[in-house]
Amino acid sequence: MGATSHAHPGAAGRAPAADHPSSLRNVVLVGHSGSGKTTLVEALALAAGAVNRAGRVEDGATVSDYDEMEHRRHRSVQLSLVPVEWGGHRINLLDTPGYADFVGELRAGLRAADAALFIVSAAQEADAVAGTTRAVWEECALVGMPRAIVVTHLDTARTSFDDMTRICAEIFGGGDPDAVLPLYLPVQGPEGPDGHAPLTGLTGLLTERVLDYSGGERKERAPADGRREQLREARDRLIEGIIAESEDETLMDRYLDGGDISTRTLIDDLERAVARGTFHPVLTAAPAPEGARQGIGTVELLELITRGFPAPPERVLPTVTTPGGEPRPAPVCDPEGPLLAEVVKTSSDPYVGRISLVRVFSGTLRPYDTVHVRGRGLTGGGLEPRPCHDAEVRIGALSAPFGKQQRTLERCVAGDLACVTGLGGAETGDTLSPVDDPVLMEPWSMPDPLLPLAVRAHSKADEDKLSQGLARLVAEDPTMRLEQNPDTHQVVLWCLGEAHQDVALERLRSRYGVNVDAVPHLVPLRETFAGPASGRGRHVKQSGGHGQFAVCEIEVEPLPSGTGIEFVDKVVGGAVPRQFVSSVEKGVRAQASRGLVAGHPLVDLRVTLLNGKAHSVDSSDAAFQTAGALALREAAAETRIQLLEPVAEVRVLVPDDYVGPVMSDLSGRRGRVVGTEQASGGRTLVRAEVPEIEIGRYAVDLRSLSHGTGRFDRSYARHEAMPHQLADRVREETKDGG
Structure with a gap:
């Protein structure tokens, strides 16, 4: 993170200089779609010597050769791993989709990483930055994941690094804006008539040296005299921010007394604060200028990753239990320890079959090892082990990806990632452990899909x-x-x-x-009687030989919601023989399941069998089932059949600024707001009951209404009577549909 140049560090795909967890860095890139994550990965790969100026390696692969669908859509839709090497370290760059629909891929990247780069475009509005990245930032903060911020697109017209840094401090500072400060200030060329000012270099605030890229190669020089005052102000604030996070309590007193604090001391304290996740530096980056081998800011980023971000042994690993739920000792990132690994992504290849991206937390995974695979659900409530995911599996080959290419690996040590074939039916989130001592890792959360x-x-x-x-x-x-x-x-x-x-x-x-x-997605409607009614079912057929004879009389009355169907026998005198009472009930329940008006199940009724007639020869189980169904249909003709629709309990979490629009929108969906309560981070939880037919697209509509900042969940509450006008329309649609 200083201002010195690095020698060429070596190309990706070669054996790491030090095959040990301490030489590894796992970094996830987070940011809004279009913020420049993939472009930055390509620039880092170029600076690290992993690709040539055309973005290719010897076999023709490119960093962006991920998926044909991504090329057609011009956006990433899946997690991609790009390994590079720098200064004796292997860096696993995890490029994640920026679009909210693919947040599952982002969560997988967070699980596999030990630190995060938040990519923010200077061309974006502040609302877009806050709406798409604040939630992820807070997730990282909860687990203490180290984070840094990279500002891109500074060469876009009418952009400002100072404004973007201020916005980042407000959004990500968590009440402490001095924890989000720039390490470098951009140096830009003259502004053109369109407002475009090209980025030509950086000025290191601690070293007070300009890193000039304008000539095609990174060179150092002293800052211009006219910039020194601006640099001094920013440098003083950075030093104060570093000292505030320092574990050396004497530094602040020395600084306030005017004492000299060496640049080396400041850099060491800065690196420790970044690794702890208490200080979040802001940097900037841009693709390499024409003819240059290094993009602007890429060397500085690689230095930050290798020197400021933690190695896997420095991170707290997820908790582990036995398959029966008994806690196990905390795992340690040790290549010689027992195997503990997790499938963080699953994909398919038309030639290879299923490929699993695996993060090894402990032990060493080798090709053709036999491992125990155990899985369980990842979303709320679904934590029971799946029987099909409790098996011994002999894995296939290990490889490191680079775009579409796979480079064969001899092993994958603790802290590293690898693609594994031959894991059978293993799914994302499954745990790999020793056959003789199977364990299960704590599951990671996934958002609940709510758009049908x-x-x-x-x-x-x-x-x-x-x-x-x-x-x-x-x-x-x-x-x-x-x-x-x-x-x-x-x-x-x-x-x-x-x-x-x-x-x-x-x-x-x-x-x-x-x-x-x-x-069209259908919601499960129900039918019920609006009032009491009675009916007589008569099924009499005689066509020579054995005939059919059954008569029954019933009384129907509605019951409270959620009661279901009750059947009561009040026959006296044997008018309906005992063996045929159950037949009437079967007929009634069968007709109730088919519905009476719109083909929806009938619920919340008490059906009482009062009387009937039988024939000693022609009565049968089938005849009385038919009579029971006919009696229920006749009773339905005496009263109005009411359609019931499912009502969901909806909980919406939004920033306070959007509470009014959200409540108004819910009311427009025939919803009833039942309460609000304050939540952390300037947000409000709105609780409402809304008919499910009105919230089929709510996942999309809420995102638009709240600029991507709102979240919601839903659960079934009950069925309620549908308004007459809407019920009549449903009946008409049912008739039109046959």
């Missing part, structure tokens, strides 16, 4: 492949949930957003050869 996508096979040929394709899709992406609704008989993929849905459909088609049609 109902699908059906496009053709008969697709029907045969649909189940397998959907199962593989969900296994790869734990932020998707597959539901086969027993009430509507629809196959529903629950996703995080519309882009997530589009990617799911495209992957089904291109990766698994399954064409599906999206159909």
